[in-house]
Amino acid sequence: MNDQKIIHDAADEIDPITFEVMRSIFEFASDRMATVLQRSSFSPILADMLDFSNAIYDADLQLLSQAANCPIHLAAMKFSAEEAVKCIGKDNVYEGDVLVVNDPYRGGTHINDISFIKPYFYKGQLIGYGVSRGHWMDLGGGGAGGQAFSTHIAAEGLRLPPLKIFSEGKINQDLLAIIMNNSRTPHFIKGDLQAHLGALRGAEQELQRACDRYGIDTVSKAMKKIQAYTEKMIRESISKIPNGVYEAEDYADTDGISNERVKLKVRLEIKDTSIKVDFTGTDPICKGAINSPRANTISAALYSLQFFLAPDAPQNQGMFNPIEVVLPEDCWLNAKWPAPTIGCTTLTSSKITSAIWQALAKAIPEKITGSTCSECNWFVASCTSLDGKTDVFSDLPAGGWGGTPYADGMSVTMDPLGNCMNMPAETAELFFPIAYEAFELRKDSAGAGQHRGGLGAIFKVRFLGGGELGMETSRTIEGSPGAAGGLPSAVQRASHIHADGTTEVIGGVDSRGAWRNPLLSSHKFASGDVFMFESTGGGGWGKPTNRSVNDVLEDVLDEYISIEAAREQYRVVIDPVTLTVNEAETTRLRGQAK
Numbered sequence: 001m002n003d004q005k006i007i008h009d010a011a012d013e014i015d016p017i018t019f020e021v022m023r024s025i026f027e028f029a030s031d032r033m034a035t036v037l038q039r040s041s042f043s044p045i046l047a048d049m050l051d052f053s054n055a056i057y058d059a060d061l062q063l064l065s066q067a068a069n070c071p072i073h074l075a076a077m078k079f080s081a082e083e084a085v086k087c088i089g090k091d092n093v094y095e096g097d098v099l100v101v102n103d104p105y106r107g108g109t110h111i112n113d114i115s116f117i118k119p120y121f122y123k124g125q126l127i128g129y130g131v132s133r134g135h136w137m138d139l140g141g142g143g144a145g146g147q148a149f150s151t152h153i154a155a156e157g158l159r160l161p162p163l164k165i166f167s168e169g170k171i172n173q174d175l176l177a178i179i180m181n182n183s184r185t186p187h188f189i190k191g192d193l194q195a196h197l198g199a200l201r202g203a204e205q206e207l208q209r210a211c212d213r214y215g216i217d218t219v220s221k222a223m224k225k226i227q228a229y230t231e232k233m234i235r236e237s238i239s240k241i242p243n244g245v246y247e248a249e250d251y252a253d254t255d256g257i258s259n260e261r262v263k264l265k266v267r268l269e270i271k272d273t274s275i276k277v278d279f280t281g282t283d284p285i286c287k288g289a290i291n292s293p294r295a296n297t298i299s300a301a302l303y304s305l306q307f308f309l310a311p312d313a314p315q316n317q318g319m320f321n322p323i324e325v326v327l328p329e330d331c332w333l334n335a336k337w338p339a340p341t342i343g344c345t346t347l348t349s350s351k352i353t354s355a356i357w358q359a360l361a362k363a364i365p366e367k368i369t370g371s372t373c374s375e376c377n378w379f380v381a382s383c384t385s386l387d388g389k390t391d392v393f394s395d396l397p398a399g400g401w402g403g404t405p406y407a408d409g410m411s412v413t414m415d416p417l418g419n420c421m422n423m424p425a426e427t428a429e430l431f432f433p434i435a436y437e438a439f440e441l442r443k444d445s446a447g448a449g450q451h452r453g454g455l456g457a458i459f460k461v462r463f464l465g466g467g468e469l470g471m472e473t474s475r476t477i478e479g480s481p482g483a484a485g486g487l488p489s490a491v492q493r494a495s496h497i498h499a500d501g502t503t504e505v506i507g508g509v510d511s512r513g514a515w516r517n518p519l520l521s522s523h524k525f526a527s528g529d530v531f532m533f534e535s536t537g538g539g540g541w542g543k544p545t546n547r548s549v550n551d552v553l554e555d556v557l558d559e560y561i562s563i564e565a566a567r568e569q570y571r572v573v574i575d576p577v578t579l580t581v582n583e584a585e586t587t588r589l590r591g592q593a594k
Contacts, residue, residue: 002179004440005246007076009104013216013221014218014221014222014225018214018218018222019222019225019226019229022210022218022219022223022226023222023226023314024224024324025206025207025210026056026064026065026222026223026226026314026316027065027314028206029056029065029202029203029206029207030054030055030056030065030066030067030086030203030277031067032053032199032202032203032206033055033056033067033130033132033199033200033202033203034052034054034067034068034069034199035097035202036195036199036202037052037054037132037134037195037196037198037199038050038052039369040191040194040195040198041134041191041192041196042187042188042190042191042192042195042427043136043185043188043191043192044423044427044431044479044495044541045135045136045137045145045394045402045423046134046135046192046195046304048197048421048424048427049394049395049421049422049423050069050070050176050416050418050419050420050421051070051134051135051397051420052069052070052073052132052133052134052135053066053067053069053070053073053074053077053133053134054067054069054130054131054132054133054199054203055067055074055128055130056067056104056120056128056129056130056131056203056207057078057081057128057129057130057131058127058128058220058223058224058227059126059127059128059129059220059576060079061081061085061129062223062227062316062317063075063078063080063227063315063316063317063319063320064080064128064223064226064227064316064317065314065316066315066316068419068420070417070418070419070420071299071303071416071417071418071419072109072296072299072300072303072345072349072417072418073109073113073133073137074299074303074315075295075298075299075302075303075320076108076109076241076295076296076298076299077107077115077131077133078131078480079106079107079108079294079295079298080101080106080107080108080115080117080131080133080295081102081107081115081117081129081131082102082107083106083107083162084099084100084106084115084117084162085099085117085119085129085584086109086162087106087161087162088162088164088312092182093485094117094119094154094167094168095121095124095167095168096165096167096168096169096170097118097119097164097166097167097168097279098116098117098118098165098166098197098200099116099117099118099162099163099164099165100114100115100116100117100160100162100163100164100165100175100301101114101115101117101160101162101163102114102115102139102158102159102160103158103160103161103162103294104153104161104293104335104341104344105335105336105337105372106161106162106545107293107295108293108295108296109141109293109295109299109341109344109345110146110296110341110342110343110345111141111146111153111156111157111158111159111341112135112136112137112138112139112145112146112157112520113133113134113135113136113141113345114133114134114135114136114160114315115132115133116130116131116132116133116165116196116197116200116588117129117130117131118130118131118132118197118200118201118204120203120204120208120457122207122208122211122216122415123211123216125216126503127207127208127211127216127219127220128207128223130199130200130203130204132196132199132200134192135197136183136185136188136189136192137183137184137185137188137379137380137392137394138157138183138184138185138380138392139157139158139179139182139183140157140158140183141155141156141157141342142155142156142469142521142522143155143380143468143521143522144184144380144381144382144392144468144469144470144522145380145392145394145470145471146342147342147379147380147471147520147521148289148340148342148470148521148522149256149288149289149340149342149343149470149472149519149520150287150289150340150523151257151287151288151289151340152338152340152374153337153339153340153341153414154338155340155507156289156340156341157182157430158178158179158182158183158430160179161369163175164196164444164451165193175187176190176193180374182359183311183437184382184390184391184392185392185405189386201459202335207219211357213283215286226314226316227316227317227318227326228318229313229314229318230310230313230314230315230316230317230318230319231317231318231321231322232318233310233313233318233433234309234310234313234318234321234322235273235274236273236310236320237309237310238270238272238275238309238322239272239273240366241270241289241363241364242270242363242409243270243271243272244269244270244323244363244379245267245268245269245270245361246267246270246360246362246363247265247266247268247359247362248265248266248356248358248359248362249263249264249265249266250262250351250352250354250355250374250481251264251351251478252264252290252347252348252351253474253475253476253477253518254288254473254474254517254518254519255286255287255288255289255290255332255519256289256290256343256517256519257285257286257287257288258286258287258288259515259517261477262283262286262290262362263281263282263283264279264282264283264332264333264348264351264352264355265279265280265281265282265355266278266282266301266326266352266355266356266359267279267280267281267359267529268356268359268360268363268395270363273322273392274322274323274324275305275322275323275324276323276325277301277305277323277324277325277326278324278326278355279297279325279327279328279331279333280326280328280376282328282331282332282333283332284330284331284332284337285331285332285334285335285336288331288340288519289340289342289343289399289472289519290332290341290344290347290348290472290519291332291333291335291340291341291344291348292332292333292334292335292341292344292348292349292352293335293337293341293344294327294334294335296322296341296344296345296348296349297327297333297334297348297349297352298325298327299349300348300349300350300352300353300417301323301325302319302320302323303353303416303417304353304357304416305323305356305360306319307357307416308360308364308367308368312588327500332348333348333352342472342546343472343519345376345403345417346375346376346377346378346396346417346418346472347375347376347472347473347474349417350372350373350374350375350376350415350416350417351374351474353371353372353374353415353416353417354371354372354374354480354481354591355542357369357371357402357483357506358371358481358483359424361483361484364530365483365484365532366405367405368405368483368484369401369402369403369404369409369483369508369538369541370401370402370403370404370409370447370449370453370480370481370482370483370486370538370539370540370541371402371414371480371481371482371483371539372399372400372401372402372409372413372416372537372538372539373398373399373400373415373417373456373475373489373492373535373536373537373538374415374474374475374480375399375473375474375475375479375492375535375536376396376414376417376472377397377399377471377472377473377492377533377535378395378396378399378469378471378472378473379394379395379396379397379468379469379470379472379520379531379533380392380393380394380395380469380470380471381393381394381434381463381467381468381469381525381531382467382468383432383433383463383464383465383466383467384433384465384466384467385433385464385465386433386464386465386527391431391432391433391517393423393428393431393432393434393467394423395422395428395459395461396414396418396420396422396423396535397422397439397535397539398412398413398414398415398422398456398457398534398535399412399413399415399430399445399456399457399489399492399535399536399538400412400413400446400453400454400455400456400489400537400538401413401443401453401454401481401538402447402453402454402480402482402483402486402538402539402540402541403446403447403449403450403452403453403483403486403538403539403541403542404541405451405484405541405542406451406452407451408446408451408452408585409451409452409453409538409541410454410536410538411441411446411454411455411456411457411537412441412454412455412456412457412496412535413454422439425439428461432462433463433465434461434462434463434464434467435460435461435462435464436460436462437461437462437530438458438459438460438462438532439457439458439459439460440457440458441455441456441457441458441559441560442455442457442458442490442506442534442535442537443455443560443561443562444490444537444561444562444565445457445490445534445535445537446489446490446491446537446538446540446560446561447479447480447481447482447486447487447488447489447537447538447539447540448482448486448487448540448544448547448561448565448569448570449482449484449485449486449487449539449540449541449542449544449547450484450486450540450541450542450543450544450546450547451484451486451540451541451542451547452486452537452540452541452547452555452560452561453480453482453486453489453537453538453539453540453541454535454537454538455537455560456489456490456492456534456537457534457535458532458533458534458535459533459534459535460497460530460531460532460533461527461530461531462526462529462530463525463526463528463529463530463531464527464528465527466524466525466526466527466529467524467525468522468523468524468525469520469522469523469525469531470521470522470523471494471507471518471519471520471523471533472518472519472520473492473494473507473518473519473533474492474518475489475491475492475536476491476492476493476507476509476515476518477491477509477515478491479491479536479537479539480536480537480539481539482539482540482541483539483540483541484541484542484543485542485543486500486539486540486541486542486543486544487539487540487569488539488540489536489537489538489539489540490536490537490538491508491509492507492508492518492533492534492535492536493505493508493509493533493534494506494507494508494518494520494531494532494533494534495531495532495533495534496523496525496529496530496531496532497529497530497531497532498526498529499526499527499528499529503532506520506523507519507520543568544569544570544571545571545590545593545594547570549572549581549583549586552566552570552572552574553566553572553574553579553580553581556574556579563576567589571586571589571590571592571593572586572589572590573585573586574590
């Protein structure tokens with residue numbers, strides 16, 4: 001407590017104008033990292049899909065600023081940086097060094113998310129760190145992109161402990177050779193590595209310029225004051241939530257090995273200006289590859305809460321200080337070696353968000369939304385061209401967000417975990433032997449409500465020379481929950497359309513009601529075959545019968561919902577020929593619903 005008071009007293013010496021200038025410098029430094037990484041990276045998953053994150057930290061490895069990149073990476077990167085500096089030794093880290101780690105059990109998420117950590121010095125004095133994390137297309141394993149969905153982490157690719165990839169500015173060629181030797185896409189690696197290095201150097205230049213202009217003491221004091229400022233904003237926001245205990249559950253359809261659903265339970269304890277997030281009661285570690293490392297789980301819990309706290313506050317360590325996360329030891333949200341984790345970011349974190357939002361709906365129903373599609377729907381495919389060359393292609397078919405107390409949900413938008421983009425069709429077809437055939441809104445995919453959820457999509461891609469596809473997805477048994485009386489969304493489904501036109505469901509429920517495991521690994525497609533995925537929308541908000549009749553009619557005319565759904569879910573009867581509302585029958589049905 002005394003140490004904290006000393007820090008705050010020293011920080012108070014910063015005047016308001018200098019405070020704002022320094023805050024802008026820190027934010028610009030992390031934003032510059034993101035710009036450099038996107039513009040200079042080689043692989044489409046970084047350059048076009050933006051599956052990366054960047055942040056800067058103070059000398060104590062407390063978050064100082066982060067770019068608006070992937071939420072699931074951002075809070076987790078601190079754990080990777082702490083593990084790397086602890087392992088290498090703070091006294092063994094020098095100017096020009098860059099550390100690398102992707103071990104899920106050492107602050108990582110899944111193996112493809114690789115973190116680079118650079119210490120920043122000013123005239124020989126450590127002033128902070130930069131961390132740049134990116135999802136690399138492939139780092140080996142039993143399936144393209146690591147999607148082996150096996151029972152051991154070794155099947156998911158090359159797992160790096162904290163190491164130096166650069167020592168005082170000189171690259172470790174042996175380590176680089178090992179990484180390239182263990183990838184299906186070595187042609188991207190050198191370029192992506194240099195892009196991460198460029199990003200880290202960009203932020204370093206901004207911090208050093210700040211020290212040149214304002215002095216290292218002022219910069220250091222500003223760091224602490226900005227963190228304290230954010231913490232004050234977050235605590236004030238928490239104080240507006242009624243004290244109490246709020247619980248909820250959500251599920252993964254399967255761990256890929258068992259056909260049983262995997263439960264996630266969360267208990268939010270709101271007390272004055274703090275929140276405890278307790279996952280006691282969650283199912284044990286799974287055999288399959290959806291286990292979440294501690295850093296990933298904490299990151300998901302933290303970003304899920306920030307949506308409803310103070311999202312406009314400067315993003316730094318102050319966001320997290322009022323929040324405590326409790327994780328049981330034997331829990332699939334606290335993965336230990338050798339539990340596989342490939343689905344942890346894309347499948348598991350989205351269920352954490354959904355559960356937390358359902359719990360918050362009991363505390364602040366006037367602010368909460370229906371659940372999003374709660375999936376990333378990440379697929380990876382090795383694809384072969386007609387001349388026999390192979391590459392690795394990936395995409396993230398997005399779904400809808402939940403309805404809100406104020407408006408309908410957004411359609412075809414990445415789940416909160418990612419903040420990524422879909423692969424542009426032009427880029428995909430230029431790089432890979434595939435052809436996009438559809439990416440369109442999916443009728444009747446959204447949860448009904450006074451404010452309906454956003455719509456999901458129908459996605460189709462044709463293999464021009466064959467390939468093998470791996471995918472993680474869920475929401476194939478039940479859709480995403482609604483809020484305040486809103487209905488759940490539709491279920492998701494993955495299908496294989498053969499070149500002769502026959503279709504088989506390869507993930508989810510088929511036309512006969514049979515369910516197939518949606519965690520796919522190395523599913524083979526022949527030349528001319530099509531992969532189709534039908535994503536879900538978001539859950540609805542409010543009772544569907546409270547939606548205006550005119551809005552329901554507009555949704556039918558826009559082909560967002562069918563005439564059948566208008567009658568069954570909204571109790572609005574529309575003539576299929578004239579496309580007008582039968583007002584008498586609608587009044588009768590809505591009267592019965594009340």
